[in-house]
Amino acid sequence: MTIVQVWTEYRRGRIGARLAAVALAGATVVGLAPTAAVAAGGEGGAAERRPRVDGQQELRDLVERGGTTAALAEIRGVGRSPWRGAAGVSDLATGRPAEADGRFRIGSVTKAFVSTVLLQLVGEGRLRLDDPVERHLPGVVPNGAAITVRQLLNHTSGLFNYTEDTRFLVTNEAELEDYAHGTWRYRDYRPEQLAAVSAEHPPYFAPGQGWHYANTNYVLAGMIVRKVTGRAWQQEVERRIVRPLHLEDTVFPGSGTGFGGPHAHAYLDMPAGPADITRLNPSVVDAAGNGISTTTDLDRFHAALFGGKLLRPAEMSALTETVPDTVPGTVPGMGYGLGVFRLDLGPGCEAAWGHDGSLPGWGTLLLGSRDGKRQFALSYNPFVGRDGSGGEEPVGSLAAKTLCGPGAGAGTGAPAAAAPLPESEPVPRAIPRTGPDLPLPGLVTRS
Secondary structure, eight states: OEEEEOOOOOOTTOOOOOTTOOOSSOOEEEEOOOOSOOOOOOSSHHHHTSOOOOOHHHHHHHHHHSSEEEEEEEEESSSSSOEEEEEEEEETTTTEEOOTTOBEEEETTHHHHHHHHHHHHHHTTSOOTTSBHHHHSTTTSTTGGGOBHHHHHTTOSOOOOGGGSGGGOOOSHHHHHHHHHSSGGGOOOOHHHHHHHHHTSOOSSSTTSOOOOOHHHHHHHHHHHHHHHSSOHHHHHIIIIITTTTOTTOBOOTTOOOOSSOBOOOEEEETTEEEEOOOOOGGGTHHHHOEEEOHHHHHHHHHHHHTTSSSOHHHHHHHTOOOOTTSTTOOTTEEEOSSOEEEOOOTTBOOEEEEEEEETTEEEEEEEOTTSSOEEEEEEEEOBTSOOGGGHHHHHHHHHHHHBSTTTTTTTTSOSSOOOOOTTSOOOSEEEEOOOOSOSOSEEEEO
């Protein structure tokens, strides 16, 4: 017997869901359990002589206990040199091992790229963050004269999240079968269509009077990039970020369904066996989640962004000005900036800055320090329909190894060399997750 549980964990103004849940837009929280592995090293001094951090056990745990078929990660800035590894298999049919340099769908991490481009345009005087959306997209957004570009980027616009519309949700067995083996995943969308779906719904709140994660905001941001520059947002991201940073494996494929390089496969648990759902048309998420990358490229992007190589100080300040925790939808210690979030990880740890992404069968997490000197990128392939709750602790351990212990706190206003945490001390309890980005049940259980 097959039971399809349609995703219902999302609530307006609330972040909460499970690590491996698959659905199309909302916000989730990954709980971080206590861990004994908090050996992290900072830059220079005694920390430089510490053994290189190794995350292999965490990747194995994600596969063995976290309902994941493949997991890839890279940790930088901790110890002498970067660590990169993989666990699991890239293909269930052949058993081929996952490759550490494999490409993967990054989902909403795309938002950090798009926000960076818009902030560069602000720095060039080509638009302002407080410009009304109506100025750049006349007639596209209801009440667009009262919504600013800044409110799009920090999700305080109040605009309806189009991926909550029933047209983007799998609600029964026939639709699930179509997603697994039919044409659902290959539907093509234009950003104007996605914006129009949002416009059919009333807003969650008046502009600036709340917080609600919405992919609509970044679809509109991509449209503004085109209006201001005359080029597609993908072209501007490539011209301004990908090529200058030599991100050789980072692409934004538009409607393309392939990868163009080695990659792990994504799977959906179906009665007849695993359905390969690797290929999909990512135009459904457009500038909100279209990208493909690698752990190395994402770490390099994070280091450049937070290291001050992509934005001037004024725009960097705007990027990291977060929505206060009192705004509905945040969790304690979390704030959302302009395409990035900030999380206080607790005593002995640096604040984490970054973003995450989630598409059916894909999960991504990019976190690092505010000074750009430490980061980790993680990709995992949740086997959709399998229990993924065992993945919480290994993700927490990776965060702790990167941002907790000796050297943590540099550049954040905290002591430059925080004392190591006792082994019994828990690492931060939660990491905000702003995916997932595509329509499927939150959990498909089979018995």
